[in-house]
Amino acid sequence: MDQIEFLRPEGLLLSPAFSWVAIIPPVATTIHVGGIDATTADGTLVGEGDIGAQTEQGLTNLRIASEAAGASMQALVSWQNFMFDGVD
16 A cells, blocks of 8 residues: 655645645545645734635635645535634
């Protein structure tokens, strides 16, 4: 069995705690993306208090992570979106 490939794409916050993308081979490649938030690559929060701006940045980060794994947003099968208010 092939190894799982973990990616930390340029353009997303580099975290020692997790990888943004896991590519699981072999036959039909499944890509798992996790931990997407409204930060830039340097960790700056985008749109504090503005859910629209934060959603837009989150989708941008999801696109960056997907493309790093060789997929497009059109290839998404499923996703879960959680929004929190006042989390420190």
